Amino acid sequence: MAELEAGGRTAVVVQVDGVAVGVVGVADRVRADAGATVAALTALTGAAPALLTGDNPRAAARLGEVGIRDVRAGLLPQDKVAFVRERQQAGRRMLVVGDGVNDAPAPAAAHTGVAMGRAGSDLALESADAVIVRDELTAVPAAVALSRRARRLVVQNLVIAAVFISGLVVWDRAGTLPLPLGVLGHEGSTVLVGLNGLRMLREAAWTQAVRAGTGHV
Incomplete structure (x- = not known):
């Protein structure tokens, strides 16, 4: 597990009857349009986007290659909500984009929540203010x-x-x-x-x- 996580992967332990029989390393694939999307959002809003994820820090750090410098890893849903509210209390207007079940509370707490429709969970779609139907990050x-x-x-x-x-x-x-x-x-x-x-x-x-x-x- 340590070796997989050190390589930027998320380790998933497989158990049979309570006995660990294997470990699977899962890695996120960076989309080709991710860098352009981050640059466009930075230009539009005047602030660089932040990444909030429940993955381990090493896996999340790989996304720094698309231009995201503020990476918060190992977060639970309530941690993401706390981050959003902290920024709001500082006078920021927050736009949160997510598609997973763990992402749903953060868009609901933000000024505007956006869900990616094609890959988004039902809970994320219901809690968002807007849904991007196209499976393209540049649509954001x-x-x-x-x-x-x-x-x-x-x-x-x-x-x-x-x-x-x-x-x-x-x-x-x-x-x-x-x-x-x-x-x-x-x-x-x-x-x-x-x-x-x-x-x-x-x-x-x-x-x-x-x-x-x-x-x-």
Whole structure:
């Protein structure tokens, strides 16, 4: 077991009737897009991601090759929640991505929890605020970029509606606003807000979010 763990593997002991008969070494496979995802999240959020895992420290240290420097290993589910709350108390807004049963409490405690849908456990999917259906890590920064664009769109719509309504109110208070123009102005602002919101349904919106998430704008 010590030899396997020293080599960066997680040791699993196989028992038969309470007697140890073998040891299996399990190693995580680093995805090809992991490094790009870590770099993109760092660029988007201004802070490097941290890795919270229940694996042994040597196995977790192997993931430093993708750019993660803050690695917390040997954690139980409550330890992950404690880490998230500690950062929140320090004024950070936490985004937690997970897919396992042990990961479920941490996304639930974070400001935003994201679950990887294809490989995620049912508990992780239920506790997350958002589910990434695609089995691609780069979809995580893309979803962050898309959500920020959606937020900007909501602010734009609020400004459009406020400008139209304020203009109609001022016009009516300063003089006489004809009813047809009042209706046209009110309904016109609603149409503009709707058309502006429909931009998020275009395929180009996701493409631009992917480019922003990967740093290729």
